[in-house]
Amino acid sequence: MELKDLSTKTKITWCPGCTNSQILVSFRQAIKELTESDSLKIENLVAFAGIGCHGKISDYLNINSFTSLHGRLIPAMTGAKCANPALTIVGFSGDGDSYDEGLEHLIHAAKRNSDINLFIHNNQVFALTTGQADAVSPKGFKGKSTPFGCLEEPLNPLLLMLSAGATFVARTFAGNITETKKIMQAAITHKGFSYVDIIQPCITFFDTRDYFKERIYWLDENFPTNDLKVAMEKVQENTSKVPLGIFYKIQKPTFEEELWKI
């Protein structure tokens, strides 16, 4: 497989320089390598997407895809996996998509442990609707709907996922294509619900590239990924530093395994 085999006729309409393109490149490389090592059959791969800037990605991938409604990709992913457990289910979602509109599905996906993989393009703003505060915008954020500053504290989605029972919790930075690719591969090969928050600065409505470049650091190779308490402490670390990597990874029976046991 060549990388160009994964592209489509559709013209990319993300803003020039948009960090979503970095996620697209990471994903194409990730699946190219997985298919080449026979870890993945391309016909069994399905990319789900929600609605938002991130959701355009399904048109840019020459693979099976299902572009759902806003916030509703997770139930559709779960349904497809239940219906055909041989499929490899990858979902692209956004912070508005899954931390606001479809938050209930995100929590239940972690609780259910369906063998699906969710990559959240987290730009901390509603971008496709031209810049409003959302569930992970910082308090005081001045968007078009909050000209005097956002009144609410942001959600900590990683902490939420750990407490809801996710079996794979990771965070990466879109600008780091190689690391993002590796984390995507680790998520796809993990059996169970894999959740990856991808910091994806919006260059138009909330440009946090420099903010994060100064603060991000990668977890130590020896970081224990099987200790929930340690993981929960790590994701609540002081915001002056932003840790990246796999925080938590354990094995539990998947929903499909339990369902097909009945």
Next chain:
Amino acid sequence: MYGWCYNYFMLESANNDIFTIGVGGAAGDGVKKAGIKIADFLRQKGFEVYISFEYPSLIRGGHNFARISFAKEPASAESSGVAKKIWCDYSELDILIASNGEHADLHKGELKEGGKIITNIPLSQISENPAMVLGEINLAASAESSGAPKELIDGNTAFAKGLLAAGLDFYLAYPMTPSTSILHYLAGQQTKDGLKVVQPENEISVVNMALGMAYAGKRAAVGTAAGGFALMQEAFSFAGMAELPLVVAVAQRQAPATGVPTRSSQSDLRFVIHAGHGEFPKIVIAPGDPEESFRAGADALNLAWKFKTPVIVLLDKILSEHMMTTNAERWKDEKMEIFENMIFPGTLNAVVKVTSYEHDKDGFTTDKAEDVKRAVEKRFEKQKNIEEEMQNIETIKIYGDVNSNPSISSGQENVIVFFGSTKGPVLEASKYFNKPTKLVQILWLEPFDTEKVKRELEGRKIICVEGNHNGQLASLIREKTGIEIKDKILKYDSSPFDPVELAEQINTIWN
């Protein structure tokens, strides 16, 4: 006044052929169980039976009531082994059984003259030996006959069996009265390699999960009450846009909002035929009894996959939960129809794209005017195909004595028109009509079979009977056929029609 008295006496005598037993008690006393045991005992003896259940929305205490109606004359050689069909329950009671005097007091006013009250036998004993309360009736003549009804069944269970007959792979639901018994029944029918039942976090998840299953090639159905269906609207529209097969059972209860959860209504006809934003083909079937519910379940699943579009089966509390004797052996001809015009992910050298955006023929997002126009027209090509298919389907049903009375000229018939569970009381009431009357049941609400309905109604004296305030069926008939129905009998107090009262109302209008 003379006409009124005449009707009254006629009904009294006719009603004497029907026997009705009421069973009352607190929730938890075993009212439903005792009622079903009595009804099933009668079924085994060859009687056609109907049993209704009234209960408030609580788990213990309150007042529950089961009402069993059956014709005194069971199956016999003279009637060619066919017992007199009972289409609904009657308000007036011959026997009132209650777990105590308080529960009996609530229904004393419904007793016929000479009716008996039984309060000294625990309901659990009656469940064990239902014959003990039937001493009043001469059951000796009712030896089991080959024509005895085969099953005592409610509309929800029959609908679920219809889904199974058509190859259901997955059923998904969030519990909501009066649809919940579909979920309970099918949950018990799961097998290792067959049917699977999933109860997700809410109705939005239910319907989106079903769409993911359809995309992956499995037959999924969902069920809910109309309030739950309100939550499913966006995904219902998505099924239309993406041409994904979907079956939704919508069980009506008294609305708006939370409404009266355990009581019935027919007020969601307009809601379901217009369900989902935007324009796309859909099918809405409204069965009127358990047998029709079975067929609607099987047809809905086959049609959804044949036309790749959403199909609604409209039920209501009365149809969903009340039980009647039904000859289920006639159901064997319903089968899963296989359609090989679809491709699913997992197919070598194929890329299967589905999207909620408007899309070109390859499944890529488009906003070009010519693409949009072509996509809309492509979806509505199916509407034509569905309407062609309707020619082979019983979209309306005709009952009544019009065919047996050649003296009635075709232009001057009296016609009653109705849909859904109102079939029961209308057919039962027709036993007491003064005038020869044709009964017209609308089974398909969308697409509407305009030509057939027009043929049956044009130039007739018509009464429309509905369980809602606005006369939604009458307005739909006017919209589609231009026929205005002035005489409407509308019931919107959430309780069922009583056949005797309904017959009186109809006889009065046509007197």
